[in-house]
Amino acid sequence: MDDSIAIAPEQLVQRHAQPGMSLLAVLHAIQDELGYVPPDTVAPLARVMNLSRAEVHGVITYYHHFRTQPAAPxxxxxxxxxxxxxxxxxxxxxxxxxxxxxxxxxxxxxxxxxxxxxxxxxxxxxxxxxxxxxxxxxxxxxxxxxxxxxxxxxxxxxxxxxxxxxxxxxxx
Ligand code: FES
CATH class of the missing domain: 3.40.30.10 (Glutaredoxin)
Known part of the structure; x- marks a missing residue:
């Protein structure tokens, strides 16, 4: 299965990561748009939010609400x-x-x-x-x-x- 997304991960993050937003708010915004948080957004998210990739990954996996692949039909x-x-x-x-x-x-x-x-x-x-x-x-x-x-x-x-x-x- 092709896991790539139509929009580049960097663009996706830039679109949603506005100044002053928390990581949780940005993750919600991405998932609201795509239905999931693509794994290849972790690196650009870490850069933009000034966090480590491990921290971003930790938040995504801690909250059951966030998913890293599209929902089944x-x-x-x-x-x-x-x-x-x-x-x-x-x-x-x-x-x-x-x-x-x-x-x-x-x-x-x-x-x-x-x-x-x-x-x-x-x-x-x-x-x-x-x-x-x-x-x-x-x-x-x-x-x-x-x-x-x-x-x-x-x-x-x-x-x-x-x-x-x-x-x-x-x-x-
Ligand atoms: S306990 Fe099932 S709907 Fe509230």
Whole structure:
């Protein structure tokens, strides 16, 4: 897979690193634009922010929010906090892993474990603000409440089919 980005890393950093901004703010701005923080921005970020590369890398890997590669076309975030746990989210997580063939939280910041068609990523999150409607999850950013295995299967299978169709259209 080609990990290069359309804009040069130096330009990307210059675009977002305004005087007085913290490293966290710049990282957020880059991820808001691209969906991730490309690894080759670490060196220019270190130069511009007057930090070591190790310091920049340390911040990126410390915060689970930051990712160093694009999200999978189908990304599932399942709430595994208290209220959802009490409503069966762990059993739901096991079902989801069986159904998708993927594992939750395979590897932060590295190649996430995908299904056979490399389009799926499973992430654990801790409270989506829907505690009264648990178990809760998002699929590609859309919130779903009171999720059952059957409901998940229907939502997931429809999205996966749509993602596969997009790939076929591009390749045709
Ligand atoms: S605990 Fe799951 S949405 Fe709050």
């Amino acid at each position: 189908v990304t599932v975030q399942l709430c595994r906090a208290e209220a959802c746990r009490s409503m069966g989210t762990e059993a739901l997580a096991q079902h989801i892993e069986r159904h998708t063939g993927c594992r939750f939280d395979a590897e932060h910041g590295q190649a996430h474990e995908h299904g056979p068609d490399a389009t799926v990523e499973l992430q654990s999150v801790y409270c989506l603000g829907q505690c009264a409607l648990s178990p809760a999850m998002t699929i590609n950013g859309t919130l779903h409440a009171k999720v059952t295995p059957k409901k998940f299967d229907a939502l997931f299978d429809a999205l996966l089919a749509a993602a596969a169709n997009k790939c076929v259209e591009v390749m045709a």
